[in-house]
Amino acid sequence: xxxxxxxxxxxxxxxxxxxxxxxxxxxxxxxxxxxxxxxxxxxxxxxxxxxxxxxxxxxxxxxxxxxxxxxxxxxxxxxxxxxxxxxxxxxxxxxxxxxxxxxxxxxxxxxxxxxxxxxxxxxxxxxxxxxxxxxxxxxxxxxxxxxxxxxxxxxxxxxxxxxxxxxxxxxxxxxxxxxxxxxxxxxxxxxxxxxxxxxxxxxxxxxxxxxxxxxxxxxxxxxxxxxxxxx
Numbered sequence: 001x002x003x004x005x006x007x008x009x010x011x012x013x014x015x016x017x018x019x020x021x022x023x024x025x026x027x028x029x030x031x032x033x034x035x036x037x038x039x040x041x042x043x044x045x046x047x048x049x050x051x052x053x054x055x056x057x058x059x060x061x062x063x064x065x066x067x068x069x070x071x072x073x074x075x076x077x078x079x080x081x082x083x084x085x086x087x088x089x090x091x092x093x094x095x096x097x098x099x100x101x102x103x104x105x106x107x108x109x110x111x112x113x114x115x116x117x118x119x120x121x122x123x124x125x126x127x128x129x130x131x132x133x134x135x136x137x138x139x140x141x142x143x144x145x146x147x148x149x150x151x152x153x154x155x156x157x158x159x160x161x162x163x164x165x166x167x168x169x170x171x172x173x174x175x176x177x178x179x180x181x182x183x184x185x186x187x188x189x190x191x192x193x194x195x196x197x198x199x200x201x202x203x204x205x206x207x208x209x210x211x212x213x214x215x216x217x218x219x220x221x222x223x224x225x226x227x228x229x230x231x
Contacts, residue, residue, distance in 0.1 A: 027149055189227055
């Protein structure tokens, strides 16, 4: 393998290493709870809280209704007992009974509305619960796959870095220094020669340069300076 071929392979390794590093960074950023998972869980928790609040209201209405029922029963017993003969007291008692009945009716109406709201919330909660189970199941699958991909890419990256290090030790300090300098300036240090043209700058190469490239020498493009590689 010529030096130019080794440098071209080094360049391919560098591109692969950079791609793998970016992929690893992206995949690691995706580990943990996804936005969809968090939202599905939050929606379910919010509906659970709403149901709990509605049940508390329902309990309060029941207590108020029981209290009014007890007062109403006592007042009606008092009204029909015959013990109260004073017209003014009777009228006041009848007004109290009317007010209690009105309040009881209002509470009953509110309780019916609450029961309807609770039924709707329970139905919604059931749907959200099923949706969350699906999202959670898919999230677990995605996390498992992501973890496996991270391990696979990480192992591949280590192998590429080891191969790169081996190439560097073979090529020598001066050749690597030239390669790294060109990479900083041109992004790609090695250019393939295709049909007598430098693939880096698209300039037709002189015959003398082509002959030197064919001989296996390290030749730089006279236009862009990249190291030329003839496959």
